[in-house]
Structure formats: structure tokens, C-alpha cells
Amino acid sequence: MKKFMNSTDTMLRESLSGFAQCHRDIVTLDSELRFVRRAQIKPGKVALISGGGSGHEPLHTGFVGHGMLDAACPGQVFSSPTPNQMVAAAEAVEAGAGVLFIVKNYAGDVMNFSLAAEMCGSNADTLVIDDDVSLEKSMQGRRGVAGTMVVEKMLGAAAEAGADLPALKRLGTSVNGSTRSMGVALTSCTMPAVGKPTFNIADHEMEIGVGIHGEPGRHRRPMMPADKIVALLVDPILKDLQIAKGRDILLHVNGFGGTPLIELHLLNKIATEQLRERGLQVKRWLVGNHTTSLEMAGASLTLTALDDEMVSLWDAPVVTPSLRW
Amino acid sequence: MKKFMNSTDTMLRESLSGFAQCHRDIVTLDSELRFVRRAQIKPGKVALISGGGSGHEPLHTGFVGHGMLDAACPGQVFSSPTPNQMVAAAEAVEAGAGVLFIVKNYAGDVMNFSLAAEMCGSNADTLVIDDDVSLEKSMQGRRGVAGTMVVEKMLGAAAEAGADLPALKRLGTSVNGSTRSMGVALTSCTMPAVGKPTFNIADHEMEIGVGIHGEPGRHRRPMMPADKIVALLVDPILKDLQIAKGRDILLHVNGFGGTPLIELHLLNKIATEQLRERGLQVKRWLVGNHTTSLEMAGASLTLTALDDEMVSLWDAPVVTPSLRW
Numbered sequence: 001m002k003k004f005m006n007s008t009d010t011m012l013r014e015s016l017s018g019f020a021q022c023h024r025d026i027v028t029l030d031s032e033l034r035f036v037r038r039a040q041i042k043p044g045k046v047a048l049i050s051g052g053g054s055g056h057e058p059l060h061t062g063f064v065g066h067g068m069l070d071a072a073c074p075g076q077v078f079s080s081p082t083p084n085q086m087v088a089a090a091e092a093v094e095a096g097a098g099v100l101f102i103v104k105n106y107a108g109d110v111m112n113f114s115l116a117a118e119m120c121g122s123n124a125d126t127l128v129i130d131d132d133v134s135l136e137k138s139m140q141g142r143r144g145v146a147g148t149m150v151v152e153k154m155l156g157a158a159a160e161a162g163a164d165l166p167a168l169k170r171l172g173t174s175v176n177g178s179t180r181s182m183g184v185a186l187t188s189c190t191m192p193a194v195g196k197p198t199f200n201i202a203d204h205e206m207e208i209g210v211g212i213h214g215e216p217g218r219h220r221r222p223m224m225p226a227d228k229i230v231a232l233l234v235d236p237i238l239k240d241l242q243i244a245k246g247r248d249i250l251l252h253v254n255g256f257g258g259t260p261l262i263e264l265h266l267l268n269k270i271a272t273e274q275l276r277e278r279g280l281q282v283k284r285w286l287v288g289n290h291t292t293s294l295e296m297a298g299a300s301l302t303l304t305a306l307d308d309e310m311v312s313l314w315d316a317p318v319v320t321p322s323l324r325w
Numbered sequence: 326m327k328k329f330m331n332s333t334d335t336m337l338r339e340s341l342s343g344f345a346q347c348h349r350d351i352v353t354l355d356s357e358l359r360f361v362r363r364a365q366i367k368p369g370k371v372a373l374i375s376g377g378g379s380g381h382e383p384l385h386t387g388f389v390g391h392g393m394l395d396a397a398c399p400g401q402v403f404s405s406p407t408p409n410q411m412v413a414a415a416e417a418v419e420a421g422a423g424v425l426f427i428v429k430n431y432a433g434d435v436m437n438f439s440l441a442a443e444m445c446g447s448n449a450d451t452l453v454i455d456d457d458v459s460l461e462k463s464m465q466g467r468r469g470v471a472g473t474m475v476v477e478k479m480l481g482a483a484a485e486a487g488a489d490l491p492a493l494k495r496l497g498t499s500v501n502g503s504t505r506s507m508g509v510a511l512t513s514c515t516m517p518a519v520g521k522p523t524f525n526i527a528d529h530e531m532e533i534g535v536g537i538h539g540e541p542g543r544h545r546r547p548m549m550p551a552d553k554i555v556a557l558l559v560d561p562i563l564k565d566l567q568i569a570k571g572r573d574i575l576l577h578v579n580g581f582g583g584t585p586l587i588e589l590h591l592l593n594k595i596a597t598e599q600l601r602e603r604g605l606q607v608k609r610w611l612v613g614n615h616t617t618s619l620e621m622a623g624a625s626l627t628l629t630a631l632d633d634e635m636v637s638l639w640d641a642p643v644v645t646p647s648l649r650w
Contacts, residue, residue: 261382262402265343268344
């Protein structure tokens with residue numbers, strides 16, 4: 001394992017400190033490192049808080065700021081943050097209109113955020129994101145992956161515009177229900193505390209439907225031309241999402257951390273074309289390494305079936321360390 | 326080699342097309358794919374044009390837009406674009422005040438951009454960037470690396486504000502003279518057309534002073550804690566740059582493509598501290614994968630000794646696909 005770090009014990013702490021330093025105009029790091037919060041709180045606005053294991057940066061800390069999250073709680077790499085972190089974040093950013101916790105659907109995260117919401121009382125709720133179509137059936141249900149940031153962006157815009165807590169929960173449920181993702185890994189990631197790759201994969205293989213922690217997907221396939229790989233992601237997504245022909249969509253091509261932009265842009269071109277061939281028009285695009293798995297090489301596609309409200313929420317101004325327009 | 330591509334012949338074309346698609350509000354791709362240009366040209370402004378081999382994205386195409394470049398010419402991966410591409414770009418964006426070509430110091434780029442400037446006539450000039458301190462002496466002089474985007478950002482702001490061609494050339498010479506970089510690679514990159522790693526490096530080794538095409542650096546060292554790696558970059562930079570104590574600086578921590586943000590932010594924390602210990606205050610930060618070498622794991626540090634003018638130019642609004650504030 002070769003990583004820029006001093007020790008596994010100090011890695012997260014040093015990284016958060018370096019993050020907060022270069023984005024101090026937008027975010028503030030809690031002195032006990034329990035959360036990252038917006039530098040400026042907006043009174044009367046519902047507070048949106050997310051979080052989860054670290055190693056997926058910029059998700060979630062990079063999406064704290066005007067028009068997106070109010071706070072994010074980073075756990076250790078691929079480990080849930082604690083309810084105490086979440087409650088501390090809520091106390092720091094609650095602005096009189098309650099708190100909505102946005103939670104990726106993993107057992108630890110769901111348990112801890114639900115407990116935190118209980119501890120916060122009646123003016124707090126949770127919204128669980130489960131956009132990953134790769135595992136059709138599992139005990140825990142579908143995983144939450146790159147679609148999470150789409151929900152965070154749209155809810156952030158709605159909260160900024162004054163939506164109340166029940167309205168945000170309804171909207172979030174609707175955006176999550178209109179959003180599906182699926183990914184493919186070319187290499188494994190290596191957790192700093194483990195020191196060896198999470199899974200083994202041969203030089204000619206790829207893992208279709210991989211999770212963002214290196215969890216197994218649907219199947220292994222030999223490496224293929226990009227056209228075919230994209231079809232292996234687009235078709236299961238569309239089978240699950242069932243978008244009416246002619247409906248506009250948002251396409252998010254997400255890199256897992258080790259895949260360069262030259263390849264992500266190529267995937268974007270191919271996915272856009274394949275969607276057009278299937279009668280769907282991409283109306284909005286986002287391409288980049290946004291929901292990562294440390295240094296894993298690979299990418300996911302996320303589709304959201306848009307309505308006019310979602311388009312305006314997507315287009316609304318956002319000023320965060322990693323998403324800005 | 327595992328890459329998302331259909332063939333080495335079509336990779337660049339498909340990638341540029343996917344890039345232009347998702348950023349069509351900001352940039353336009355030439356129909357013959359010779360250059361990417363700003364969607365909106367500003368009359369009377371000096372046109373800033375850069376370019377070079379592809380594989381360093383977002384450099385340079387991702388920096389085309391308001392407050393930065395007017396056009397960028399992408400060559401094949403790690404190969405110079407041709408003078409014809411550059412002249413075509415100049416014809417497309419020249420707005421009555423001449424053209425400045427911003428060129429990284431590599432033999433092919435310098436030759437082709439100089440020829441293009443000659444072909445454009447008296448109202449065109451070139452500015453060569455050579456910020457890499459790693460090779461103290463070489464035939465060609467120092468390489469141009471991640472400091473290039475610092476020059477592009479500051480000149481872009483000055484051009485937007487109405488500076489003329491001679492003033493921009495002077496300013497660019499000054500910013501380049503105040504900027505130094507040095508990098509370290511943990512893995513090699515693999516050029517698509519070659520299919521195997523550019524260099525071999527053992528699991529416990531790193532290449533200090535590596536170039537952005539995987540060129541050899543100053544020396545190989547065994548892997549070390551991040552504190553020591555940062556010192557191996559900061560000290561040669563400061564030895565070369567000779568900044569007066571108390572002088573403010575810009576610190577750019579750049580990833581080479583395969584290094585995740587969690588590690589880059591950690592490097593940022595350590596570099597900022599080590600500079601403080603040496604009597605220098607970081608006043609502005611930029612952290613991210615901006616000048617990449619395909620999927621290479623590694624990072625570089627770039628320091629610019631700032632004056633008040635440079636701070637305002639850095640802070641001025643910029644709207645490009647990959648840099649925006």
C-alpha cells in the first residue's frame with residue numbers, strides 16, 4: 001500500500017484539517033472534528049445534514065455550503081459516524097426549522113442516523129437514499145451511492161428557497177425514487193487500516209455493479225470496449241427506472257477516484273448517445289469524481305428522471321468546495 | 326491496461342465530444358476538433374490560448390471560459406498539438422487585441438506554438454512556462470507543470486480586465502518567475518497507445534521530481550510518511566524560489582489523477598504547516614487533480630510568491646468547466 005499519510009490513526013484528522021483550511025471561506029471544521037458545517041447559517045431554514053464513512057470525498061464534506069448541505073459528519077474510512085457526531089452537528093446548524101438527515105442505505109449509517117434523529121426530538125427526520133440497482137434483492141435493500149449527491153443538491157436548493165421539513169422529506173423521497181445508479185470497478189481500493197486491496201481482480205476483468213466500498217456486484221466480466229460497458233450499466237438502470245420515452249433526464253457520470261477525466265468524458269459521450277437511441281434526452285450533465293471509493297479505478301452512471309421543478313432545483317446556485325455554479 | 330475506451334484511435338475524439346457536451350454553456354468544440362473555445366468571445370480582449378498533449382485534464386480544456394483561457398488545443402495523449410490547430414484557434418477567438426499563446430516548456434510544444442505565433446503575424450506572442458524545479462540542469466531547461474494553470478488563471482483575469490498584449494506578456498513572465506513546482510509519483514501512468522506503464526516502480530518506492538508524462542525525476546526513495554515526502558518537495562522549491570520571510574504565498578496541491586482528495590487534503594495540511602515553520606504564510610490555496618498524468622498516483626506542490634496584484638487576479642471571478650468562483 002502506497003498512500004500519502006503519516007499513520008492510519010491521524011490520517012482522517014490531518015485530511016479534514018487540510019480540507020477546512022483551503023475552504024475556510026465556505027466551511028468550518030468543528031474543534032473536536034465531529035462535523036464540517038457551513039461557515040454561515042441561514043436563520044429559519046431547515047438544516048440538511050449528511051455524512052457517512054470517509055473515503056468517498058468530495059461526498060459529503062465537499063458538498064457543505066450555500067444551496068446544498070448545512071453539515072456533514074465524517075466517520076473513519078468506510079465506517080459510519082456516531083450518533084453523537086450527528087447530534088452535535090444538528091445543534092450547531094439547527095436554525096429554527098428542524099433537521100433532515102440524508103442517509104445512504106447501509107446498516108450502520110441508518111441505525112446511527114435514526115438514533116440521532118430520535119435524540120434530536122420531533123423536529124428531526126431522516127431520508128434514506130437507495131439508488132444502486134446492482135443488487136436486485138438483499139436483506140438491507142439497495143445501497144445508496146452516487147445518486148445521494150443529486151438528492152443533496154436538489155434538497156439543498158429547496159431548503160434554501162424556504163421549503164419546510166415535511167416538504168423536503170416528500171421531495172427527497174420523490175428525487176430518490178426517480179434516481180438510479182450502477183457502477184463498474186476496474187481495480188480495487190485499499191483501506192488505509194487494512195493495507196491490502198479489498199478484493200482481487202485480474203488484469204483483464206471488471207466488476208459490474210460494484211459497491212462504493214468495493215462490495216461485490218452482479219458479476220465479473222472480461223474487460224470490454226467502453227460502448228459495451230456503458231450498455232451493461234444503462235440497461236439495468238433503465239429496466240429498473242422505467243422512464244417514459246421523451247422524458248428529460250439528468251446524467252451523472254461519476255468516477256470512483258482513480259479514473260481520469262479523459263475516460264469519464266468518453267463515458268459521458270457514449271452514455272448520452274445510448275440514452276438518445278433509447279428515446280431519452282439528457283437535459284443536464286455532471287461528470288467527475290464526486291462519490292469516490294478512495295483510489296479505486298472505475299465509474300458509475302446515475303440517471304434521474306427530471307420534472308420541471310427538479311430542473312430548477314438542479315440549476316439553482318450552489319457554493320460548496322466541490323460543486324459550484 | 327484497463328481503460329474506458331473503444332480504441333486508441335477514437336479515444337480523444339470521443340472524450341472531447343463528451344466534454345463539450347456537458348459543458349456546452351461555457352465552451353464550444355471546433356467541428357474539426359482542433360480546439361475548444363469559449364462559447365462567448367469578448368470583443369477587444371487579448372485572446373489567451375494554451376494547449377498541449379492530452380492526458381493532463383482538466384488542463385487545458387477545462388480552463389477555457391470567462392476569466393481564464395479563450396481557447397485550448399488538445400494534442401493526442403502526451404503529444405503536442407499542431408501549428409495548424411493553434412492558428413485555427415487563434416482565428417476563431419482573436420477579438421481585435423492580439424493573441425498570447427501560453428506554452429509549457431517541452432520541445433514539441435515550444436516549436437509548434439512559436440511557429441503558430443509566426444504564422445499569426447505581429448499581433449501574436451508566446452509565453453513559456455517552466456516552473457518544475459526537479460531537474461536542475463537540462464538541455465531544454467525546466468519543464469512546465471502545474472504552475473501553468475496558476476499563470477493561466479492570473480493572466481485570464483488580467484486579460485478580462487483589459488490588459489494589452491505586452492502587459493500580459495510582462496505579467497505572465499513575472500508570475501512564471503514567482504512560481505515553482507515539484508512532484509512525486511507513487512505509480513506510473515499508462516499511455517493508451519502504448520498499453521504498458523511508462524516506467525516501472527516497486528511497491529515500496531516513489532519517484533521524487535517526476536514529470537507530468539512520467540519522466541524520471543531527481544531520485545528514487547523508499548516510501549516515507551507524508552511529513553517527510555512533503556519536506557522533500559518543499560525544500561527544493563524554496564531553495565530555488567528564494568522567497569523573503571513574511572511573504573504571502575499561494576499553495577497549489579495538485580493530484581496526478583489517481584490520488585484521492587483525502588490524501589491531497591492531508592498533503593495540504595502538512596505543506597501549509599511546513600511553510601509556516603519556515604516563516605511563510607499561505608494566503609491562498611488550491612487543492613485537487615488539476616494537472617494530471619492520466620491515472621498516475623502522486624502529487625505535486627506549486628508555490629507562487631504573491632504580491633497584491635496577483636492576489637486580486639487570483640481572486641477575480643472565473644467560470645470554466647473545472648475552475649469556478
